[in-house]
Amino acid sequence: MATTDDGAFWTIIAYLISGLGFWGGMGYLADRFLKTNFLTIVGMGLGMVTGLYLIWIKFIKETPPTK
Amino acid sequence: MSHLLHMAQPAFVPPSSADFFFNPAFGSSFLATKPVLLVMFSVIVIVAFFTISARKAAVVPSRLQFAGEMVYGFVRNSIGKDVIGEEYQRFVPFLFAIFTFVLTNNLFGVVPFMQFPTMSHIGFPVSITIFVYLVYHYVAIKKKGLGPYLKEMCFMPGVPKAVYVILAPVEFLTYFAVRPLTLAMRLFGNMFAGHLLLLLFTLGGEYMLKSALFVKFFAILSFGMAIGLSFFEMGIQALQAYIFTLLAALYIAGALADEH
Numbered sequence: 001m002a003t004t005d006d007g008a009f010w011t012i013i014a015y016l017i018s019g020l021g022f023w024g025g026m027g028y029l030a031d032r033f034l035k036t037n038f039l040t041i042v043g044m045g046l047g048m049v050t051g052l053y054l055i056w057i058k059f060i061k062e063t064p065p066t067k
Numbered sequence: 068m069s070h071l072l073h074m075a076q077p078a079f080v081p082p083s084s085a086d087f088f089f090n091p092a093f094g095s096s097f098l099a100t101k102p103v104l105l106v107m108f109s110v111i112v113i114v115a116f117f118t119i120s121a122r123k124a125a126v127v128p129s130r131l132q133f134a135g136e137m138v139y140g141f142v143r144n145s146i147g148k149d150v151i152g153e154e155y156q157r158f159v160p161f162l163f164a165i166f167t168f169v170l171t172n173n174l175f176g177v178v179p180f181m182q183f184p185t186m187s188h189i190g191f192p193v194s195i196t197i198f199v200y201l202v203y204h205y206v207a208i209k210k211k212g213l214g215p216y217l218k219e220m221c222f223m224p225g226v227p228k229a230v231y232v233i234l235a236p237v238e239f240l241t242y243f244a245v246r247p248l249t250l251a252m253r254l255f256g257n258m259f260a261g262h263l264l265l266l267l268f269t270l271g272g273e274y275m276l277k278s279a280l281f282v283k284f285f286a287i288l289s290f291g292m293a294i295g296l297s298f299f300e301m302g303i304q305a306l307q308a309y310i311f312t313l314l315a316a317l318y319i320a321g322a323l324a325d326e327h
Contacts, residue, residue, distance in 0.1 A: 006310060007150075007317040014249055018240040023233075050237050057223055 012055050019051025020044055079274045082266035087187060087259070105185045109171040117167075142166050142312065150316040151323065158319055161202065165195060166312040169254065173304035176262055177297045184304065187258035189251070192311075196251040199315045207322035250314055257307045261300045268293035 027043020030036070091099040120135030128136060142163045147155040169186065176184030186192050207216045220242050221235040272289030275282045 006313055010249065010253075010310075010314055011317075014241050014245045015237070017249070018245040019237045021245070022237050022240050046233065047237070050233050054223075054234060054237065057226065061225065 008059065011058070015054045015058075016048070016051040019047040019049075019054070021047070023047030023050060079271070082263055082270055086266055087262070101183055102185050102188050102191070105175050105181060105183060106172065106191065109168065109175065109185070113167050113171055138167065139163060146309075146312050146316050150313065151320045154323060158316070162312050162316055165199070165315055166308055169195065169311050170305060170308035173258060173308055174301065176258065176265075176304060177301050182265075184258040184262055186254050186307075187262050189255045192251040192254040195311075196247045199250065199318065200247045203315075203318040203322045206319055210323060246318065250311065254307055254311050257303055261303055265293055265296055265300065268296060 023046045024040060024044040027039040027041070027046075030039040030043070089101040091097065092101065092104060093099050097103065117135050117139075120131045123129065124132060143155075143159050146166070147159045147162055151158055172185040172191065174184075175181045176187070211219065217239075221238045222231055223234070223238070226234065268289050272286045272293060275286035275289060
């Protein structure tokens with residue numbers, strides 16, 4: 001149904017942004033304190049994986065098969 | 068060819084965000100600027116329209132009554148009932164107010180002599196979003212209690228315990244920061260970009276009209292684009308009002324749901 005599709009779209013966007021934002025931000029802060037330069041990228045990668053994992057749980061794992 | 072363009076008049080100044088700020092229509096208060104006046108006017112328009120359309124309610128509706136009921140029925144059934152489910156009735160007034168308010172203010176962007184979508188000022192989407200934000204958190208906390216609400220939000224079932232360290236903050240951020248942020252930014256961004264696009268083609272056409280003769284021909288194209296895009300914008304404006312209300316309803320539905 002179109003209504004839930006629109007909602008799903010924005011839920012997915014929100015997860016991707018917050019995953020990237022939170023762990024990327026954490027990586028950036030860690031870089032600042034530890035004077036390293038690779039943790040931002042590592043954090044962003046982790047954030048993306050987290051976002052995708054949450055989307056997978058919400059939309060694939062929890063959805064019962066249609067047939 | 069280009070030297071011909073440059074001889075005739077000063078360079079073209081493209082529209083910018085400066086075009087979104089107005090001097091007060093009277094006095095010096097910001098309360099007398101165009102966006103604020105438009106918001107006040109929109110409230111009058113909405114109240115007047117629905118008061119008149121509902122005043123002589125009849126079993127066989129007049130055209131006006133039909134129009135009013137169609138808008139109400141759309142919000143009530145397509146957004147309220149379909150998304151929220153059982154308890155939808157008490158949220159219908161809220162959703163209806165959001166929808167009509169956003170829709171009217173968006174449509175001001177293409178109404179002649181107004182031609183400014185109020186929602187292209189970030190403050191207006193943000194203030195509506197604050198209402199939505201307060202409502203859906205309030206509803207959830209009242210129904211589930213603060214502790215269980217946070218627990219359900221951050222710790223979805225069926226995940227190894229160690230992974231929660233990574234997932235919980237992301238979930239928390241989604242609910243408390245990213246959702247309201249995207250809600251406000253999307254409406255603002257769409258209205259801002261749309262208005263800028265119309266300004267560009269209108270101002271560009273006007274500029275070309277003042278240029279050399281063979282350039283004048285292209286002014287027609289530019290004005291044509293402006294008119295075409297105005298109709299396109301109407302679609303976007305209605306769609307954004309719908310999406311804003313729909314997402315508000317979805318967040319409320321999520322707050323009411325017992326489990327994921």
